[in-house]
Amino acid sequence: MPHFETLRRQNPTKLWKKRLTLFTRLLQGRYISKTKTLLDNFISELENAQIKDSQEINRIVKETILKLNDLNEKGEFIDTLEREDICIFISKAATEAGLTIRPGEDITQEHRTW
Numbered sequence: 001m002p003h004f005e006t007l008r009r010q011n012p013t014k015l016w017k018k019r020l021t022l023f024t025r026l027l028q029g030r031y032i033s034k035t036k037t038l039l040d041n042f043i044s045e046l047e048n049a050q051i052k053d054s055q056e057i058n059r060i061v062k063e064t065i066l067k068l069n070d071l072n073e074k075g076e077f078i079d080t081l082e083r084e085d086i087c088i089f090i091s092k093a094a095t096e097a098g099l100t101i102r103p104g105e106d107i108t109q110e111h112r113t114w
Contacts, residue, residue, distance in 0.1 A: 003096060004043050004044075004046065004047040004093075004096065007043050007089075007092065007093050007096060008040060008043055010089065010092075011036055011039050011040060011089070012039070012082070012085035012086060012088075012089050013032050013033075013035050013036040013039065014036075015085065016032055016082060016085070017032060019081070028075060028077045030075075031071060031072075031074070031075035031077045032077070034071055035068065035071060035077075035086075038064065038067055038068060038071065039064075039086075039089065041064075042060065042061075042064040042090070042093065043093055045060045045064075046060055046093055046094070046096070046097040047097075049097070052097055052098045053098070054098075054099055054100070057094050057097050057098060057099040058094075058099070058107070060094075060097075061090060061094055061099075061107055061108070061111075062111050064090065065090075065108050065111040065112050066111060068086065068112065068114065069111070069112060069113045069114065072113070072114045073113075078114040082114075083112075083114055086108070087106055087108050090107065090108055091105075091106075091107055091108075094107060
């Protein structure tokens with residue numbers, strides 16, 4: 001049984017708020033909040049997918065990455081640490097849903113612009 005509830009609690013945006021200065025949080029707060037919602041929705045989509053094959057999981061990953069691209073174009077808030085956090089989170093969730101990922105493989109790279 002996948003542990004999607006555990007993944008929801010591991011949403012990386014929670015760490016971002018702790019890492020950022022108060023000023024940066026104020027500037028980027030809405031983007032962090034939108035990212036949290038987007039990643040929560042990503043987990044829900046994986047959890048509720050009728051067919052959990054690699055094609056469907058990859059489709060959900062791609063759509064999430066494209067939404068993150070759009071969001072980042074508006075706020076340019078994804079830097080190195082955030083990128084690493086997101087990539088790890090998405091890979092972990094996709095693996096939990098049943099996708100096989102080779103060691104060192106970045107399933108987000110093909111679609112992301114950040």
